[in-house]
Amino acid sequence: MRLILASQSPARLSVLRAAGVEPVVRVSGVDEDALVASLGDPTPEQTVVALSEAKAEAVEHDDECVVVGCDSMLLFEGELLGKPGTTEVARERWRRIAGKSGELITGHTVLKVSGGVVVDRASAAESTTVRFGTPSDEELEAYLATGEPLHVAGAFTIDGLGGWFIDGIDGDHTSVIGISLPLTRKLLGRLGVPVSTLW
Numbered sequence: 001m002r003l004i005l006a007s008q009s010p011a012r013l014s015v016l017r018a019a020g021v022e023p024v025v026r027v028s029g030v031d032e033d034a035l036v037a038s039l040g041d042p043t044p045e046q047t048v049v050a051l052s053e054a055k056a057e058a059v060e061h062d063d064e065c066v067v068v069g070c071d072s073m074l075l076f077e078g079e080l081l082g083k084p085g086t087t088e089v090a091r092e093r094w095r096r097i098a099g100k101s102g103e104l105i106t107g108h109t110v111l112k113v114s115g116g117v118v119v120d121r122a123s124a125a126e127s128t129t130v131r132f133g134t135p136s137d138e139e140l141e142a143y144l145a146t147g148e149p150l151h152v153a154g155a156f157t158i159d160g161l162g163g164w165f166i167d168g169i170d171g172d173h174t175s176v177i178g179i180s181l182p183l184t185r186k187l188l189g190r191l192g193v194p195v196s197t198l199w
């Protein structure tokens, strides 16, 4: 069964490849800010699930395939945080999170396509507690200078340079990276697609 990954994320691609899947990558280009603004007053989980649904729906589907869309954000002190985008925002973000914990929430949507139409779908969010370390000012500036924290949800990675500053997690690490393998397996199972048909 062909899997279409509706994401430009190199992290999601690498998680799937390490798990034996060579997805077809199609970038959705969804305007995430506009979609979130249209949602009214959603919960954090509803927000990331809605974004994952929009991404999966937006990409071109093959006649017979499954499509996976994801969206990750950091829930910290009641605020849902995405990618910082700038060094200043990433620095401020780290000044807030250092030494504390947050929830990295990833929304997942899987579509089953047959005969060129979506015949079934399943969505869910996965939440993982992330315990942040306390980088020194010198370490933080050096990390910011790499650019990595600017382009990832929550301004950190657990499998990259950010790993030095993550004291631990409680939950699924693949979900933090960007796509939960166990949750995706369960969603595919609901659609009657064993993961073993993907590799």
Ligand SMILES: Nc1nc2c(ncn2[C@H]2C[C@H](O)[C@@H](COP(=O)(O)OP(=O)(O)OP(=O)(O)O)O2)c(=O)[nH]1
Pocket: 006, 007, 008, 009, 010, 011, 012, 027, 028, 029, 055, 070, 071, 072, 073, 083, 151, 152, 153, 154, 156, 157, 158, 159, 160, 176, 177, 178
């Ligand atoms: N390698 C790595 N990447 C992470 C980690 N935490 C978050 N990220 C990345 C995964 C996603 O690429 C990004 C979250 O942003 P989004 O969910 O909006 O996805 P993105 O805009 O990258 O691509 P997409 O919207 O799916 O086309 O942050 C981590 O611990 N490790």
